[in-house]
Amino acid sequence: MRYLPKSPVERQEMLDALGVNSIEALFSSIPEAYRLKKPLNLPGPLSEAEVIRYFEARGAENSLGYSSFLGAGVYSHLRSVVTDAILQRGEFLTSYTPYQAEIAQGTLQAIFEFQTLMCQLTGQEVANASMYDGSTATTEAVLMAERVTGRRRVLVARSVHPEYREVLRTYAKNSGLTVEEIAFGVKGTLDINGLKSALKEDVCAVVVQSPNFFGAIETLAPVAEAAHSAGSLLVVAVAEALSLGLVKAPSEADIVAMEGQSFGLAPSYGGPFVGVVASREKFVRQMPGRLAGQTTDQNGQRGFVLTLATREQHIRREKATSNICTNQALCALAATVHLTLLGKEGIREMAEQNLAKAQFALGELEKIPGIRRSFPAPFFNEFAVELPRSVKMLNAELLKNKIVGPFVLGSAYPELSKHALVCVTETTSRAEIEKFAGGVKAALESPL
Amino acid sequence: MNEKIRKASRHTNQNEGLIFEKSSPGKRAFELPPLDVPAVDASKALGGAYRNEGVEGFPEVSEIEVIRHFTRLSTWNYAIDLGMYPLGSCTMKYNPRVNEYVARLAGIATEHPYQPQELSQGCLKILSMLEKCLLEITGMDAITLQPAAGAQGELTGLLLIRAYLQKQGNPRKRVLIPDSAHGTNPATAVIAGYEVENIRSNADGQVDMAHLHEQVNEDVAALMLTNPSTLGIFEQQIPKIAEILHAHGALLYMDGANMNALAGVTRPGDMGVDVMHLNLHKTFSTPHGGGGPGAGPVAMKKILEPFLPVPILVEKEGGRLALDFQRKESIGRVRAFGGNFGVLVRALAYILAYGPGVRQATEDAVLNANYIRKGLEGTYDLPYTRPSMHEVVFSDAIQKKHGVNTMDIAKRLIDYGFHPYTTAFPLIVPGALMIEPTESESKEECDYFIDAMKAVAEEAEKNPELVRTAPHTTRVRRLDEVRAARKPVLRWKPSVKRSEAAD
Numbered sequence: 001m002r003y004l005p006k007s008p009v010e011r012q013e014m015l016d017a018l019g020v021n022s023i024e025a026l027f028s029s030i031p032e033a034y035r036l037k038k039p040l041n042l043p044g045p046l047s048e049a050e051v052i053r054y055f056e057a058r059g060a061e062n063s064l065g066y067s068s069f070l071g072a073g074v075y076s077h078l079r080s081v082v083t084d085a086i087l088q089r090g091e092f093l094t095s096y097t098p099y100q101a102e103i104a105q106g107t108l109q110a111i112f113e114f115q116t117l118m119c120q121l122t123g124q125e126v127a128n129a130s131m132y133d134g135s136t137a138t139t140e141a142v143l144m145a146e147r148v149t150g151r152r153r154v155l156v157a158r159s160v161h162p163e164y165r166e167v168l169r170t171y172a173k174n175s176g177l178t179v180e181e182i183a184f185g186v187k188g189t190l191d192i193n194g195l196k197s198a199l200k201e202d203v204c205a206v207v208v209q210s211p212n213f214f215g216a217i218e219t220l221a222p223v224a225e226a227a228h229s230a231g232s233l234l235v236v237a238v239a240e241a242l243s244l245g246l247v248k249a250p251s252e253a254d255i256v257a258m259e260g261q262s263f264g265l266a267p268s269y270g271g272p273f274v275g276v277v278a279s280r281e282k283f284v285r286q287m288p289g290r291l292a293g294q295t296t297d298q299n300g301q302r303g304f305v306l307t308l309a310t311r312e313q314h315i316r317r318e319k320a321t322s323n324i325c326t327n328q329a330l331c332a333l334a335a336t337v338h339l340t341l342l343g344k345e346g347i348r349e350m351a352e353q354n355l356a357k358a359q360f361a362l363g364e365l366e367k368i369p370g371i372r373r374s375f376p377a378p379f380f381n382e383f384a385v386e387l388p389r390s391v392k393m394l395n396a397e398l399l400k401n402k403i404v405g406p407f408v409l410g411s412a413y414p415e416l417s418k419h420a421l422v423c424v425t426e427t428t429s430r431a432e433i434e435k436f437a438g439g440v441k442a443a444l445e446s447p448l
Numbered sequence: 449m450n451e452k453i454r455k456a457s458r459h460t461n462q463n464e465g466l467i468f469e470k471s472s473p474g475k476r477a478f479e480l481p482p483l484d485v486p487a488v489d490a491s492k493a494l495g496g497a498y499r500n501e502g503v504e505g506f507p508e509v510s511e512i513e514v515i516r517h518f519t520r521l522s523t524w525n526y527a528i529d530l531g532m533y534p535l536g537s538c539t540m541k542y543n544p545r546v547n548e549y550v551a552r553l554a555g556i557a558t559e560h561p562y563q564p565q566e567l568s569q570g571c572l573k574i575l576s577m578l579e580k581c582l583l584e585i586t587g588m589d590a591i592t593l594q595p596a597a598g599a600q601g602e603l604t605g606l607l608l609i610r611a612y613l614q615k616q617g618n619p620r621k622r623v624l625i626p627d628s629a630h631g632t633n634p635a636t637a638v639i640a641g642y643e644v645e646n647i648r649s650n651a652d653g654q655v656d657m658a659h660l661h662e663q664v665n666e667d668v669a670a671l672m673l674t675n676p677s678t679l680g681i682f683e684q685q686i687p688k689i690a691e692i693l694h695a696h697g698a699l700l701y702m703d704g705a706n707m708n709a710l711a712g713v714t715r716p717g718d719m720g721v722d723v724m725h726l727n728l729h730k731t732f733s734t735p736h737g738g739g740g741p742g743a744g745p746v747a748m749k750k751i752l753e754p755f756l757p758v759p760i761l762v763e764k765e766g767g768r769l770a771l772d773f774q775r776k777e778s779i780g781r782v783r784a785f786g787g788n789f790g791v792l793v794r795a796l797a798y799i800l801a802y803g804p805g806v807r808q809a810t811e812d813a814v815l816n817a818n819y820i821r822k823g824l825e826g827t828y829d830l831p832y833t834r835p836s837m838h839e840v841v842f843s844d845a846i847q848k849k850h851g852v853n854t855m856d857i858a859k860r861l862i863d864y865g866f867h868p869y870t871t872a873f874p875l876i877v878p879g880a881l882m883i884e885p886t887e888s889e890s891k892e893e894c895d896y897f898i899d900a901m902k903a904v905a906e907e908a909e910k911n912p913e914l915v916r917t918a919p920h921t922t923r924v925r926r927l928d929e930v931r932a933a934r935k936p937v938l939r940w941k942p943s944v945k946r947s948e949a950a951d
Contacts, residue, residue, distance in 0.1 A: 001805050003542055004812055005890035011812075014819045014891055023811045026818055027713055029682040029835040034714045036807075040584050043577070044803025048546045051797050059555020061570030063563050070560045073784060080478055082514060084552065087737075090529030091522035094543050097739040098525075100868050102859070102922040106521035107738035113467055116939040120505045126938045130740070132596035135784035163784035170757075170780035171603075174610065174641030217497045246490050248499045266552075269571045270561035270785025271596070272741035284936065290739065295932035303924040307932040313599070313635035314873075318644045323635035326597035326729060330737025340467050340514050344506035346478040353483050355493055360485035378494045395564070404563050430484040 001045065067432045068404040069361075071382045071423025072213070073134065073161050073239045074270065075262045077350070078427060083264045083337045092333055097290075097326075101305045107329065108304035111292040114336040121241065122256040123249030124278035129290040129306075130332040131324065134259025135167040137275030138207065138237045140288040140322055141257040142168060143175065144277065145205035145233040147286045147321065152177050153203045155195065155232075159184040159212035161239055162412040168207075177204075188216035188375025188384065190223060199230040209237040210250060214409075214421065215358075215382030216375050217247060224252035243380040245351030255279040264338025265331055274331035285311060288322030353426040354381035357433065361424040364437035370444060374419050382423040384409060384416070388444060391420045397443035403436055464520040467507045468940045477511040505942060524923055525738070526867045532893050534820075536839045536870035536882025537630070537678055539708045539730035541813075544801065547733070547794035556793060561785040565770050571789065572769035575761055578796040582726060585799075585806070586704070587717025588747035594757050594787040598705060599632040601725025601744025602672070604757060606640035607779040608723055608748060609670050609699050611755040615777070620669040620698070626655055628679060628874045633672045633703060642669060649876055653679040653832035655689060664696050674703040675716070678874040678882070679832050680817065680839035682709070690720025699723065707731040708886065709814060709838035712807025723748040732795035743791040755779050759786070812887035813838045816894055820885055823898035827905045831877050838886070844879035852908040852915045854879045859926065860907065860918035864900035 006014075011023075020026065027035060046054065068076065087093060091106060098104030098111075111129045118127035131137040142154055154172065156165055158181045165181070172179050182198060185191040190208050199206070206227040210218035220236065227234040236253035238244065242262040250256055261273040277288060284291070285308065293307035313320040342350060358381045365371050370388035385406075387394060395405035410417035424433060491498045509517070526533070533540035551557060559571055579591050595601040610619045623637040626647045634644045645663055648656040655673070664671075671693055675683045683689070690700045702716050702724035708731045710716070716724050728734050729742035736742075748756075758778045759771035771786075802809060814837055821830070821840040828842035844854040858868030858881075870882035885894060908915050919925070 001802060001808055003544060003801065004808060004887055005893075006812060010891040011815065014815055014894075018815075018818055018822055023815060026811075026814050026835070029684060029837070030714050031684060031687070034687075034719050036712065036714060039804035040712055040806065042581055042584055042799060042803050042806065044800045045805050046800045046803070048801075051546050051800055052550060054800060055550035055553055055556060055574075055793070055797065058570035058574050059553045061573065062555045062559050063567040064555045064558075066563075066567065068560055068563065070562050072562055074560055074562070076558075076560070078480065082477075082511060086515070086518045086522070088548060089519065089522045091525040091527045092518075093548070093735045093737055094528035094533075094540075095525045095738050096533065096535055096538055096540055096736045096867075100526070100858070100862070101927045102919050102924055103524070103526035103862055103867065104738070105524035105924060107525055109464075109466070109521055109524075110518070110738075112938075112940070116466075116468065117506070119939045120503050126936075132600065132741075132788075133784060135781075136596065136600075161784065163781060166781040167784060170607070170782055171639065173780075174607070175639060176641075217494065219496065244499070245503065246499055247494060247497050266557035266790075267560045268551075268557050269559040269568070269789040271783075271788040272790050284938070291936070291938055293932040294937040295928045297925040297927050299925055301924055303927045305927045305929050305932050307929065307936060307938075310933075313631040315631070316635070317631045318634035318638045320631070320635040323599040323603060323632050323639055324597070325599045325630075325632050326727075326736075326742040327740040328596075329739030329741075330735065331741055333738065337514065337518055340507050340509065340517070341478040341511070343471075343476050343478070343508045344473075344502040345476050345508065346480070347506065348502050349480055352487070352490060353480060355490055356483055356485050356488040359488045359493060378497055380494075399564065399567075404560070404567065407562055426480060433485070 063404060066402045066404050067436065069406045069422050069424065069436060070404055072407040072421055074267045075240055075425055076267060076427050077242065077262050077425055079264050079338065080341050082341055083334055086337045087330060087334055098306060101303065105303060108292050110333050110336055112294065112304050114332045115292060117336060117339050118276050118278050121244045121249065122258060122278045123251030124256050125281040126284050127276055127278035128287055129292055130327040130329060131275030131277055131289055132328060133271065133273045133275045134237060134239050134257065135164040137257035137277050138164045139168045139171045141235045141255040141277050142205050142207060144255060144286050144288060145235060146177060148233060148283055149204040151202050151204035154179045154205050154207065155182050155198050155203055156207040157182050157190045157209065159190060159214055160207055160209040160237055161213050164237060187377045188214045189218050189377050192222055192226065196226050199226055199232065201231055203230055203232040205233050205235045207235045207237065209239060211240055211243050211380045211382065214375055214384045215379040216377035217379060220250055220252040240380060242351055242354060245347035246355060247380060260335045263335035265334055272328055272331050274328040274335055286321055287311065289324050289327055350426055357424045357426065357428055358383060361422060361433045364433060365440065368441045368444060381425055382421060384419050384421050386419050391418065394440060394443050398439050401439045403439055464517060466940050467509065467517050468505065470509055470513055471507040473508055475508045475510050477509055477514045531865060532885060532889050532897055533867040534869045534883045534885050535867065536884040537705060539884060539886055541733055541886040542888040543733055543735040544798060547797040550797050551790045551793045569769060572761060574793060574796055576769055578792055579761065581799045582745055582747060585711050586724060586747045587715030589750045590753040590756060591745055591747040592757050593745045593792055594783055595744035595746060596783050596788050597740060597742035598725055598727040598744040599636055600782055601746045602632055602636040603639055604746045604782050605701050605723045605725055606636060608752045608755045610640060611777065611779050612752055613669055621667045623669055624663055624671040626673065628677050628876050629672060629674055630703065630705060652834055653677060653681045654683055654685055657685060660692060664692055664698065666696055668696060668698045670699045670701045672701045672703060674705060676706045676709045676837040679841050680836045681832060681834045682837055686719045705730060706838060709810065711810050713810050723752055728791055728795040733798040734791045734794040741788050741791055743788045743795065757782055809887045816885040816887065816889055819894055820883055820898060824901055827902050828881060839882060839884035841877055842881040843877050844881060847905065847908040848879060850908050850912040852912045854881050856915045856918065857881065857904050860904045860915045861900060862919040863921045866897060866900060
């Protein structure tokens with residue numbers, strides 16, 4: 001086997017050195033009855049070329065050659081080849097969690113830079129070294145708010161990503177937290193009056209997403225004011241992190257939970273992505289996950305270490321702030337490299353292109369009789385429209401033209417059964433948008 | 449340095465500041481294609497939400513500077529690609545490059561989790577194939593690939609147990625965890641709503657059955673067992689432990705972190721385990737990447753299947769695969785979307801490359817651990833002498849006499865060109881040296897490692913100060929962790945701001 005560096009002779013030499021006759025002897029501590037008597041029934045072994053052929057064949061059974069107008073928490077953006085070149089350096093790819101700081105300064109400094117970039121984007125004072133994704137980051141942010149406030153009621157906007165809310169419910173169920181949902185208003189943003197009437201002195205966190213699941217940008221100041229006046233923390237989830245290139249940082253938030261997939265990570269059928277929790281500095285000791293901090297060595301030279309580890313499971317066990325151990329470090333590195341490549345001008349230009357293309361797409365769709373924008377709130381690269389007929393039927397028609405249509409909002413919001421969530425990024429060409437609009441028009445004109 | 453050591457040490461590298469310190473206004477490393485639709489006045493479109501200026505503090509550098517910056521940083525890391533990385537319990541094995549290649553293929557990396565299932569058959573086939581392989585390897589009945597890492601797998605497993613017990617009328621109160629367990633086990637049990645009860649290990653490093661008998665009753669939901677234990681010892685009483693738990697209506701959870709000792713040789717499902725997680729970033733070779741991403745699939749017996757997280761993968765007529773979201777008894781979701789799909793792709797690529805030969809990897813891993821044990825026995829104290837599986841745990845008891853502890857030895861090992869073993873874990877061994885070579889090391893590399901460990905032991909005796917102040921050859925010396933924690937500096941700030949903040 002090509003991955004194994006031993007010849008049969010060497011194996012025998014090693015067995016001889018151990019004074020045993022056969023490899024079987026080394027497994028003698030496993031009761032005989034439980035030792036497998038025959039080989040596992042697994043496909044393979046495959047050579048490298050066969051492995052590649054297998055996955056190429058699977059790739060050909062997917063959506064190659066289709067244009068897509070799906071976002072809803074996972075976005076297609078340009079990625080420089082430089083990012084993958086750096087990620088594939090074995091020194092980053094094949095290293096472990098940087099517990100031995102002297103020989104992990106590369107990873108540690110990169111995490112420190114990641115934390116800095118995340119603070120700059122979110123307007124928060126501290127950011128952690130990553131969480132699994134935006135959904136678990138949001139959940140962990142709520143658990144953090146619970147620890148800070150000692151309260152157990154959570155108010156979450158219905159306009160937060162439906163799957164983020166599902167994850168929150170899964171975790172909350174057994175943590176003694178009660179989760180209540182706050183409706184969205186006609187603008188597509190949080191119903192502030194609904195929030196105010198639900199807010200009491202027992203609420204640990206108010207959770208909103210911005211841009212929210214409908215693409216609408218929330219007005220955070222009044223939400224923060226309402227939350228804070230009840231002594232609650234404001235948790236802001238960000239699922240499309242690129243929006244922060246053009247949209248004000250959610251600095252009113254006490255905790256920001258962000259999905260960083262837009263920064264150099266491919267959609268990859270849902271993962272691996274990179275979540276992050278950022279917050280005010282005074283809450284740092286309640287933060288989940290790893291943190292890299294700056295220090296010096298005995299010669300006074302600057303260096304970095306994992307720090308404040310007394311929050312973590314390997315030290316605190318059942319009293320830890322979270323059970324997270326393995327995080328998404330390499331994905332955080334991808335985001336760091338990607339954002340460094342984009343830089344101050346690049347992220348703004350990319351964000352501007354998203355806005356311009358989404359506005360263009362909305363304009364094209366609004367020309368079609370029977371289509372109207374669902375919500376008037378400002379949006380970034382995603383918006384909802386109401387159609388005169390079922391979105392599923394429309395999508396089936398679009399598919400015939402090699403177009404993956406918009407997200408069917410009715411699948412998560414029964415009251416929005418004829419509404420579609422359209423996403424357009426800088427990777428969508430004008431021609432694709434026009435073809436899409438043409439396809440929508442034709443589909444709506446065709447007899448039922 | 450000892451002349452007997454043949455392993456070359458690493459060259460030192462130039463200094464490299466933070467990327468923010470290299471920034472200069474107007475430089476850029478990325479250009480976009482020109483906008484092909486009319487530009488939009490963002491301040492009008494976004495109104496009050498408009499961010500007036502660019503992101504303050506964001507770096508402005510050129511492409512070559514980005515490449516140099518991160519390449520230089522990379523050279524400060526140790527990596528499997530450079531040499532042996534014998535971190536016990538972490539299974540730092542070779543990460544095949546073809547796995548990276550296939551995970552990035554067009555048609556694989558480009559797929560959106562919400563695209564129609566008829567356009568996702570390739571992705572679903574990959575998931576289905578991986579499910580079947582992992583079920584065969586573990587001997588279990590059903591599996592979810594959704595958990596993002598081992599700790600989330602643990603939580604998923606405990607939530608399954610909770611849902612199962614709840615259905616019978618009582619979710620129960622306590623989870624039993626041996627004192628040798630990973631810290632994630634107790635941390636997870638608390639999130640799942642359970643109290644943690646520690647179970648002692650006996651003098652052989654096995655579960656103390658008397659203590660188990662004392663603790664187990666109808667309040668106990670489950671026992672979380674790592675097998676082989678973190679001492680690298682196979683828990684021989686596992687069928688008996690399962691029997692005792694089952695007699696009280698409790699279930700047996702197995703932490704599969706150490707599956708690299710078992711794959712192809714024995715199956716947890718045959719030994720009475722009800723539910724377990726696998727760390728694909730350990731046994732199944734997906735890269736650790738400096739701390740993640742991982743994947744923590746959870747395999748289970750039939751009785752837990754109704755409670756699987758949604759969605760689950762189902763086969764329809766004609767072999768078409770589909771995702772089923774309608775599961776009344778499901779514990780819900782533990783993560784948005786399907787899971788760390790790119791990691792799952794890599795794990796399947798690994799399994800396909802080995803096929804049934806995965807047993808050979810297990811055999812080599814166990815052979816290496818025992819070979820190193822044999823080479824170092826006598827030089828280092830071996831507190832538990834039962835047969836080792838894929839890792840061996842020594843203690844620093846001999847070197848302690850000279851004022852040298854496990855951390856010192858670990859740091860000195862760096863000077864010999866190796867990554868340290870795991871220090872001070874498991875907690876039941878004071879001053880532990882936990883060594884897991886994996887199957888990826890040749891006899892030659894194992895010999896070098898034994899040489900280096902012996903040389904350090906000799907130094908500990910003759911020149912303990914040299915060991916206590918190690919490492920001596922790294923770019924930075926031992927770092928001041930106390931200072932880092934006392935006044936945390938967790939981000940870069942422009943120096944102007946820093947002087948303001950100092951007041």
